[in-house]
Amino acid sequence: MARASAHPMQGLVKYHGLKDPVKRIPYHGSISVCTDPLESITSVEFHEGEHDQIEIDGNLISGRAFERAVAVLDKVRELSGTKESAIVHSKNSFPQGVGLGSSSSGFAALAMAAFEASGADYDMKLVSETARLGSGSACRAVTGGISEWLTDDSGSYSIQIGAPEDFKDWSIIVPLVESITVTEKAHVEVETSPLFKARLDYIEKTLGQMKDAVENKEVEKIWKLAEQDTRNLHAVTMTGTEGLFAWNAATAEIIHRTTELREEFPVYYSIDTGATPYLNTYREHEKQLISEFRETHGVTDILVCSVGGPAKIL
Amino acid sequence: MARASAHPMQGLVKYHGLKDPVKRIPYHGSISVCTDPLESITSVEFHEGEHDQIEIDGNLISGRAFERAVAVLDKVRELSGTKESAIVHSKNSFPQGVGLGSSSSGFAALAMAAFEASGADYDMKLVSETARLGSGSACRAVTGGISEWLTDDSGSYSIQIGAPEDFKDWSIIVPLVESITVTEKAHVEVETSPLFKARLDYIEKTLGQMKDAVENKEVEKIWKLAEQDTRNLHAVTMTGTEGLFAWNAATAEIIHRTTELREEFPVYYSIDTGATPYLNTYREHEKQLISEFRETHGVTDILVCSVGGPAKIL
Numbered sequence: 001m002a003r004a005s006a007h008p009m010q011g012l013v014k015y016h017g018l019k020d021p022v023k024r025i026p027y028h029g030s031i032s033v034c035t036d037p038l039e040s041i042t043s044v045e046f047h048e049g050e051h052d053q054i055e056i057d058g059n060l061i062s063g064r065a066f067e068r069a070v071a072v073l074d075k076v077r078e079l080s081g082t083k084e085s086a087i088v089h090s091k092n093s094f095p096q097g098v099g100l101g102s103s104s105s106g107f108a109a110l111a112m113a114a115f116e117a118s119g120a121d122y123d124m125k126l127v128s129e130t131a132r133l134g135s136g137s138a139c140r141a142v143t144g145g146i147s148e149w150l151t152d153d154s155g156s157y158s159i160q161i162g163a164p165e166d167f168k169d170w171s172i173i174v175p176l177v178e179s180i181t182v183t184e185k186a187h188v189e190v191e192t193s194p195l196f197k198a199r200l201d202y203i204e205k206t207l208g209q210m211k212d213a214v215e216n217k218e219v220e221k222i223w224k225l226a227e228q229d230t231r232n233l234h235a236v237t238m239t240g241t242e243g244l245f246a247w248n249a250a251t252a253e254i255i256h257r258t259t260e261l262r263e264e265f266p267v268y269y270s271i272d273t274g275a276t277p278y279l280n281t282y283r284e285h286e287k288q289l290i291s292e293f294r295e296t297h298g299v300t301d302i303l304v305c306s307v308g309g310p311a312k313i314l
Numbered sequence: 315m316a317r318a319s320a321h322p323m324q325g326l327v328k329y330h331g332l333k334d335p336v337k338r339i340p341y342h343g344s345i346s347v348c349t350d351p352l353e354s355i356t357s358v359e360f361h362e363g364e365h366d367q368i369e370i371d372g373n374l375i376s377g378r379a380f381e382r383a384v385a386v387l388d389k390v391r392e393l394s395g396t397k398e399s400a401i402v403h404s405k406n407s408f409p410q411g412v413g414l415g416s417s418s419s420g421f422a423a424l425a426m427a428a429f430e431a432s433g434a435d436y437d438m439k440l441v442s443e444t445a446r447l448g449s450g451s452a453c454r455a456v457t458g459g460i461s462e463w464l465t466d467d468s469g470s471y472s473i474q475i476g477a478p479e480d481f482k483d484w485s486i487i488v489p490l491v492e493s494i495t496v497t498e499k500a501h502v503e504v505e506t507s508p509l510f511k512a513r514l515d516y517i518e519k520t521l522g523q524m525k526d527a528v529e530n531k532e533v534e535k536i537w538k539l540a541e542q543d544t545r546n547l548h549a550v551t552m553t554g555t556e557g558l559f560a561w562n563a564a565t566a567e568i569i570h571r572t573t574e575l576r577e578e579f580p581v582y583y584s585i586d587t588g589a590t591p592y593l594n595t596y597r598e599h600e601k602q603l604i605s606e607f608r609e610t611h612g613v614t615d616i617l618v619c620s621v622g623g624p625a626k627i628l
Contacts, residue, residue, distance in 0.1 A: 194512055194513075194515065194516040194546070195509045195512045195513070195516075195546070195549060195550075197512065198508055198509045198511065198512035199508075199509070201508065202508040202509075227557070228553075228557065231552045231553050231557055231559070232508070232509070232553050234549075234552075235509060235548075235549030235550070235552055235553050236509075236549070238545045238548075238549055239542075239545050239546050239549050243541070243542065243545055243573075245545065245566075245569055245570070245573075247566055248566055248567070248570060249563035249564070249566045249567040249611075250563070251566065252559075252561055252562055252563045252565065252566040253562070253563040255559055256559070256562060259557075259559075297563075297611070
């Protein structure tokens with residue numbers, strides 16, 4: 001039996017759309033930052049039972065989520081040679097289905113624990129590549145810090161391009177709002193937008209700018225690019241055939257208030273496929289932001305995060 | 315002295331971006347529908363005074379708005395041969411600055427009254443082309459009903475492609491919400507979006523679809539295309555360098571509630587450069603929509619409109 005933990009992440013140059021939905025190969029590279037102390041803790045035990053059994057936060061899962069987990073376990077079984085079934089328990093320290101990326105941390109911890117429990121040799125590249133089969137973003141939750149998901153001919157996995165200790169002053173405030181978008185649906189929808197091809201061109205340029213900013217530890221540039229990419233991503237999603245508009249009233253309120261507050265100090269919003277914004281700022285402004293948004297209608301709770309490390313064996 | 319009235323309009327295939335900002339030549343054609351009973355009533359009197367004097371809703375205007383009106387008056391003076399100054403009074407039956415397009419109806423009524431007062435020969439094409447010098451959309455407020463703004467080598471003016479009497483069952487519900495976007499700024503911003511060129515391609519196709527729908531009097535298709543174009547337009551605006559996001563909390567609330575209500579009956583939202591949505595539906599659903607949105611936080615009033623005719627001399 002092995003146990004591993006991983007942090008979910010905030011997208012910085014956001015991933016959207018899969019060229020190969022089965023192998024989860026994306027159309028383009030992407031960069032994200034892990035959010036500590038949010039985490040998924042997952043244990044895997046191989047045994048001689050007939051079926052895999054997977055429990056998340058106390059509930060046995062089935063259907064699509066189960067199939068995705070089995071895809072990860074199958075890959076580990078293939079590489080380690082084991083034929084045994086797995087018993088998996090996973091626990092999240094944060095709410096699911098609000099756009100915080102619980103699938104990224106969940107599959108990262110699952111892949112890590114499964115390799116460890118299987119007894120096979122593995123490295124972070126392999127864990128990253130395998131976690132990706134469950135959830136694209138999970139490959140970046142494996143490598144942690146600020147990670148880039150590469151997609152070239154040699155494979156599709158993530159590498160860390162910014163270490164948590166280099167970004168100690170970066171605070172990530174998360175006012176939780178109710179989310180309605182289903183991420184997998186959004187990934188399919190994005191391709192139907194007449195603006196999607198233009199996003200692909202924009203992404204190439206933005207990835208380069210973001211990597212430079214990370215390398216030079218220019219946090220405000222990172223935040224600004226992430227905010228810009230937020231609008232670009234949602235612009236493309238909302239122009240798909242189903243017109244998925246993920247932001248609700250609270251999101252709109254927070255976007256406008258954040259833009260106003262920026263007249264006073266550096267603060268930038270960033271929103272993944274859901275409705276919940278991440279507010280990127282310096283530690284010294286945490287308290288003001290919490291008090292600003294505590295009473296906002298539709299905000300259920302406010303989390304405070306910092307840049308988290310890679311997945312690890314517990 | 316002459317007096318004219320004109321209705322403002324809801325964009326259907328929305329205009330955005332000017333190839334020539336002085337002559338107000340747009341990048342692409344556009345289609346809109348006039349909203350009755352909203353109207354601007356404008357009187358023009360030529361006299362021997364030294365300067366033009368322009369009053370809107372009781373206030374003498376200056377600056378950019380004044381210059382735009384003088385551009386229209388100058389064109390009328392050029393064509394009619396008069397050298398006299400004008401005294402202009404304009405009155406709007408609806409609030410300005412909330413995204414209802416008061417500049418479109420104001421400049422349409424101004425051009426119409428100015429030609430009539432000048433004693434020159436004129437036709438609707440000439441009025442349309444002249445009104446455009448004050449505000450692009452004004453060319454369509456001149457011709458009324460459902461109008462298309464053409465932009466070819468022979469000129470840039472509007473023609474009516476759908477008559478009000480063919481769309482008697484179309485109700486336009488307008489929940490007024492506070493608007494913050496400045497339209498002229500939005501027109502400049504749109505060109506800076508990496509998605510703008512993709513919008514130009516999409517527009518060509520959409521214009522054809524919309525014209526077919528108008529010709530065949532398929533109102534629900536018109537509404538659906540207008541809603542789709544709303545998302546496309548705002549997607550492009552919000553990805554410009556300034557990230558102009560025009561929708562506020564009330565707008566987001568109305569978008570989501572309208573999408574839900576569509577499960578019950580045909581209703582589609584459409585939003586021009588501001589935050590105020592137009593809800594397109596059949597007359598029989600007016601009451602339900604008014605009661606749905608009367609209590610929505612941020613909605614200050616609800617207007618009920620129908621398809622209005624062209625500008626006319628009173």
